Amino acid sequence: MKSGWVLLAVVILLAALAGLAVGQVDIGPAMLWHGALTGEGPGALTLRLIRAPRVVTGLGAGAALGMAGAICQMLFRNPLAAPDVMGFTAGAGLAVVAAIALGLGLPLPPVAAAGGLATAGLVAALSWSPRHDTPPLTLILVGLGIGFTAGALGSFAMTRLPQAEAAEAQRWLTGSLAARDWGQAAQVWGISAVLGLVAAVQMRALAVLELGEAMAAGLGLRAGRARWALVATAVLLAATGVAVAGPLPFVALMAGPLGARVTGARSPLAQMLAAGATGAAIVVLADLAARAALPGIQLPAGVTTGLLGAPYLLWLLARGMARGAL
Amino acid sequence: MTLALAGRPPDPSTAPHALRAERLSLGYPGREVISGLDLALPLGRVSAILGPNGCGKSTLLKAMARLIRPQAGRVTLAGRDIHRHDTRQLAREVAILPQAPLAPEGITVADLVRRGRTPWRGALTPWRAEDAAACAAALDAVGLGDLAARPLGELSGGQRQRAWLALVLAQATPHLLLDEPTTFLDLAHQIDLLELLRQRNRQTGTTVISVLHDLNLAARYADHLVLLGPRGLVAEGAPEAVITPDTLQLAFGLAAQVIPDPVSGTPMVVPCGPARKTARNATIETTIEKATQTATKTEPET
Numbered sequence: 061m062k063s064g065w066v067l068l069a070v071v072i073l074l075a076a077l078a079g080l081a082v083g084q085v086d087i088g089p090a091m092l093w094h095g096a097l098t099g100e101g102p103g104a105l106t107l108r109l110i111r112a113p114r115v116v117t118g119l120g121a122g123a124a125l126g127m128a129g130a131i132c133q134m135l136f137r138n139p140l141a142a143p144d145v146m147g148f149t150a151g152a153g154l155a156v157v158a159a160i161a162l163g164l165g166l167p168l169p170p171v172a173a174a175g176g177l178a179t180a181g182l183v184a185a186l187s188w189s190p191r192h193d194t195p196p197l198t199l200i201l202v203g204l205g206i207g208f209t210a211g212a213l214g215s216f217a218m219t220r221l222p223q224a225e226a227a228e229a230q231r232w233l234t235g236s237l238a239a240r241d242w243g244q245a246a247q248v249w250g251i252s253a254v255l256g257l258v259a260a261v262q263m264r265a266l267a268v269l270e271l272g273e274a275m276a277a278g279l280g281l282r283a284g285r286a287r288w289a290l291v292a293t294a295v296l297l298a299a300t301g302v303a304v305a306g307p308l309p310f311v312a313l314m315a316g317p318l319g320a321r322v323t324g325a326r327s328p329l330a331q332m333l334a335a336g337a338t339g340a341a342i343v344v345l346a347d348l349a350a351r352a353a354l355p356g357i358q359l360p361a362g363v364t365t366g367l368l369g370a371p372y373l374l375w376l377l378a379r380g381m382a383r384g385a386l
Numbered sequence: 387m388t389l390a391l392a393g394r395p396p397d398p399s400t401a402p403h404a405l406r407a408e409r410l411s412l413g414y415p416g417r418e419v420i421s422g423l424d425l426a427l428p429l430g431r432v433s434a435i436l437g438p439n440g441c442g443k444s445t446l447l448k449a450m451a452r453l454i455r456p457q458a459g460r461v462t463l464a465g466r467d468i469h470r471h472d473t474r475q476l477a478r479e480v481a482i483l484p485q486a487p488l489a490p491e492g493i494t495v496a497d498l499v500r501r502g503r504t505p506w507r508g509a510l511t512p513w514r515a516e517d518a519a520a521c522a523a524a525l526d527a528v529g530l531g532d533l534a535a536r537p538l539g540e541l542s543g544g545q546r547q548r549a550w551l552a553l554v555l556a557q558a559t560p561h562l563l564l565d566e567p568t569t570f571l572d573l574a575h576q577i578d579l580l581e582l583l584r585q586r587n588r589q590t591g592t593t594v595i596s597v598l599h600d601l602n603l604a605a606r607y608a609d610h611l612v613l614l615g616p617r618g619l620v621a622e623g624a625p626e627a628v629i630t631p632d633t634l635q636l637a638f639g640l641a642a643q644v645i646p647d648p649v650s651g652t653p654m655v656v657p658c659g660p661a662r663k664t665a666r667n668a669t670i671e672t673t674i675e676k677a678t679q680t681a682t683k684t685e686p687e688t
Contacts, residue, residue, distance in 0.1 A: 272488040
């Protein structure tokens with residue numbers, strides 16, 4: 061469905077424009093246009109320093125989370141198997157809070173990546189059984205528990221922080237796009253682009269893994285190795301998003317199925333790209349809603365994605381139970 | 387006229403052996419389903435592996451396709467341990483259709499078959515004319531050329547199994563392994579599939595090795611049979627030599643007469659009497675034996 065892709069592009073474009081225009085001070089399209097062209101007036105300042113980096117960062121973080129989610133969901137053949145449900149993003153967020161609390165002063169992407177990878181390793185280790193392959197549902201449930209633990213540890217670490225830093229640390233627990241600059245925008249786009257390419261190269265392996273482990277091995281794939289490479293890439297992508305926007309809940313969970321539904325994407329590569337585009341749209345729209353919903357109050361974007369995602373998660377669970385899959 | 391004997395090569399047992407099990411033991415430590423098996427599967431023939439449930443025939447096939455690692459011994463292809471072959475290179479030599487492959491939601495027949503070209507393409511190799519040709523040929527061979535654009539889920543059971551077969555045919559390997567390919571098919575579709583496999587063998591010389599349940603169909607469509615029993619290999623060779631009242635008694639604990647199939651002239655099993663006397667008794671005996679052993683082991687040291 062080509063029209064689905066066009067629709068997705070239009071939604072992203074409109075969401076980005078609205079994201080530039082709406083806020084504490086609304087800027088009309090004419091003023092935005094004027095500001096963009098001349099570089100002068102209130103439009104130009106807002107555009108350059110506040111809203112544009114925020115929107116561009118949101119697009120990048122959403123795309124990274126969306127792609128990460130789609131990879132995990134396809135790999136584990138389960139719509140619940142997203143990095144946010146499985147605790148990977150919470151783990152990445154916790155690592156960042158911990159690094160801030162300890163005053164390590166490290167660059168955040170590698171810290172978030174280490175946290176995400178450590179969480180994934182922990183989930184795999186805790187659900188490992190010598191007798192049989194781990195069913196995806198076990199991984200999901202163990203991950204869910206680890207995720208909550210990471211969130212709780214993060215909240216605890218936050219209470220040990222001074223007031224100013226605690227406000228900043230809140231971002232890594234709920235997810236927010238407040239006060240982003242061009243450096244963060246460039247960071248999330250740059251790293252996501254590289255990881256997106258790494259993931260794209262692995263999509264052929266994923267297409268074979270989808271046929272089951274035995275078939276994949278028969279087709280000459282080192283199934284175990286390919287599986288680990290895909291999980292690692294997905295975790296790194298998710299951590300890249302977390303490093304600039306915090307663990308925006310449910311974006312990775314929703315982007316894949318929604319993107320596939322809208323675009324009709326079937327092949328793993330198309331599904332991953334659709335999920336990236338959908339994730340970008342979700343984050344920018346969620347941030348917009350968070351800013352515009354209550355006059356005078358600026359909610360973090362993570363609150364809106366949480367409000368959107370929780371009913372979706374419940375629906376997935378209800379459907380899974382009705383089908384006897386849970 | 388005898389259907390199966392028409393065009394059957396003179397004597398499969400003298401053909402050079404390609405896939406070979408050497409003192410092969412499979413299973414888990416302490417619970418070997420196959421131990422010390424020596425077996426040679428003739429090149430360019432249709433072979434069938436037969437035996438009662440739980441005798442390890444599927445396990446044997448998986449080991450032949452390098453899906454599992456042997457406890458001891460080895461499987462060789464052209465004289466070399468298959469675990470020493472390069473993974474992708476081996477996938478160009480040996481294809482396997484597992485018992486229950488998974489179909490991604492909404493996948494079309496054409497897309498499924500395309501994935502069979504994986505061992506011939508690198509991660510970045512573009513789709514080439516030879517890949518397209520192999521897929522088209524595979525779809526034609528199974529008679530699904532017209533349904534290529536259809537989602538797999540919309541096909542009937544028989545058509546679906548042929549689509550999976552097309553995938554492994556597109557892999558274009560000289561060896562084709564199939565794990566109970568007829569299990570979920572009705573009799574007409576079973577014959578349809580086995581006929582197709584034999585055609586493939588006669589036309590391209592592909593070595594076909596399948597695990598089968600139906601002794602009569604196996605005897606009719608295979609040149610070479612491997613009969614496993616609860617205690618390992620019972621017989622191996624041409625159907626006439628392998629399917630006899632004695633071997634059936636040994637493998638299945640089944641009292642049966644063997645008469646010539648009125649259509650193909652191959653051996654046909656006619657069970658007579660209550661089945662599974664010996665085999666069941668043997669199983670019960672081992673179960674009791676094991677239970678006693680476990681009980682002795684877990685007894686508290688007081």
